[in-house]
Amino acid sequence: MILIITKENDTHADIVEKHLRAMNEDFVRIDTGWLPNRIQITLRVIQGVTSVAFHQDGKTTDITNPNGIWFRKPSDTQISSALSKETADFVQRECQHLWSYVWEAISSNNWINHPRMNVRANNRVLQWKTAWTLGFKIPDTTVTNSPASVCSVWENRHEEFAVKVLNQTVIEKNGKMYSMYTKLLDAEIMEEIARVELCPIILQPYIKKKREWRVTVVGNKVFSCIINSQSSDRANLDWRRYDMDNVPHLAGDLPKDIENKCLALTKELGLCFGAIDLIEKPTGEFVFLEINPNGQWAWVEALTGLPISHAIAEQLAMKI
Numbered sequence: 001m002i003l004i005i006t007k008e009n010d011t012h013a014d015i016v017e018k019h020l021r022a023m024n025e026d027f028v029r030i031d032t033g034w035l036p037n038r039i040q041i042t043l044r045v046i047q048g049v050t051s052v053a054f055h056q057d058g059k060t061t062d063i064t065n066p067n068g069i070w071f072r073k074p075s076d077t078q079i080s081s082a083l084s085k086e087t088a089d090f091v092q093r094e095c096q097h098l099w100s101y102v103w104e105a106i107s108s109n110n111w112i113n114h115p116r117m118n119v120r121a122n123n124r125v126l127q128w129k130t131a132w133t134l135g136f137k138i139p140d141t142t143v144t145n146s147p148a149s150v151c152s153v154w155e156n157r158h159e160e161f162a163v164k165v166l167n168q169t170v171i172e173k174n175g176k177m178y179s180m181y182t183k184l185l186d187a188e189i190m191e192e193i194a195r196v197e198l199c200p201i202i203l204q205p206y207i208k209k210k211r212e213w214r215v216t217v218v219g220n221k222v223f224s225c226i227i228n229s230q231s232s233d234r235a236n237l238d239w240r241r242y243d244m245d246n247v248p249h250l251a252g253d254l255p256k257d258i259e260n261k262c263l264a265l266t267k268e269l270g271l272c273f274g275a276i277d278l279i280e281k282p283t284g285e286f287v288f289l290e291i292n293p294n295g296q297w298a299w300v301e302a303l304t305g306l307p308i309s310h311a312i313a314e315q316l317a318m319k320i
Contacts, residue, residue: 002027002316003063003106006072012298012309013072019313027316028061030054033075035095043098043105050105068110068316071118073294074099110318112218112273113293121269121293124166124202128288134264135257136288139207145200147193153203154190160206161185162237169240182238207279207287212239215254215276216297217266218311222259225300226252249303258286265291272315 002020006013008031020027035041040055051064077095079088103115111117120126128138142153143166153161165180172178183189184206212227228250229235232243239247254262258278265288266274275295279287297308 001063001066003066003069004029004072005032005070005074007031007033007075010073012296013070015298015301015309016070016313016316019310020317023313023317023319025313025317028063028066030063031075032099033078035077035098036091037078037080041098041102043101045105050107052102052105063106065107066110067108067318068112069106069108069114070112070312070316071103071115071294074115110272110316112312112315113271117270118293121271121274121291122167124290127265127269127291130268131261131265131288131291134261134268136261136265137285138288139204142203143200144203145197147196150185150193150196150201150203151190154185154193157185162204162206163189164202164204166200166202179240181241184237208282209236210280210282210284213252213254213276213278213280213286214300215259215262215278216295216300216306216308217262217271217274217276218308219272219315220263221311222254222262223297223300223306223308223311224252224254224259225304225306226250244303249300251304251306255286269293273312 002025004013004017004027006029013029017027017029030039034056038056042053042055044051051062053060053062053064055061077092079091083091100115113121125143128141132138142149144150161184163183163185169180170177171180185203209230212229214225214227216223216225226249227239228248229239231248232246234243235241235247262274262276265276266272269291271291271293273293275292275297277289277291279289281287300306301308
């Protein structure tokens with residue numbers, strides 16, 4: 001049995017499920033947001049041996065020893081509106097703790113990826129240090145909420161600098177969602193630089209690009225997508241601005257040494273899956289930016305035909 005942990009509406013999981021059905025693999029899909037209203041969990045530790053079951057619609061399913069677990073996109077606990085805010089907050093924290101207990105109680109060596117490893121690998125400093133140790137080129141980086149430090153960079157700059165957020169790339173305001181994109185450090189930002197004291201930023205020298213690469217690692221397989229971001233004024237600073245009509249996405253072959261470094265980085269961080277962002281400079285040199293341990297990939301598959309979803313299904317079924 002394969003366990004898929006994700007939100008109820010997740011097209012990535014839907015794609016992989018089709019492959020699992022074609023392979024005649026049994027799987028169970030759980031939305032963490034279903035606890036406590038739609039499912040119940042029973043976790044036992046008896047004489048040091050753990051067991052986990054969930055109950056839904058009168059049916060009990062043992063999930064203690066799945067063949068594979070895909071920790072895809074868990075959602076937040078949905079608390080009854082009948083509860084007071086204080087009670088709802090308490091219940092939500094307790095449910096979150098229960099899920100963390102469940103992840104440690106389940107016995108499987110085939111995670112994509114264990115949530116503990118996701119949290120660890122999501123630390124950018126750990127990523128940069130590990131990538132450097134493995135031989136990747138990385139940009140010199142400053143992370144700060146000190147206006148004086150930013151002013152020092154601005155006053156002594158001999159090149160352009162990129163301004164990035166640490167992690168949160170999407171915010172909600174008045175019911176609308178807004179994305180936070182990479183920007184160049186400029187005079188307009190410097191006029192408001194005192195505000196950086198309230199929230200840290202990342203500063204890196206802006207790297208001139210020939211093109212960018214999105215590299216998706218699944219187990220021992222590497223799927224490389226070339227993003228020709230420099231063909232668009234909208235996407236040339238940050239391809240996540242998505243200008244699909246003007247930015248070709250192509251399946252490509254990385255140099256073997258770079259491909260091997262991507263595999264080594266993923267393994268060194270304790271991951272089975274990782275979505276890696278690289279820049280290829282006009283000189284042909286590759287620069288590592290980051291690895292997302294739970295990154296999106298369906299758009300890459302749709303645009304390039306790279307069989308990422310099939311590889312994930314095979315990994316979960318332990319067929320690769």
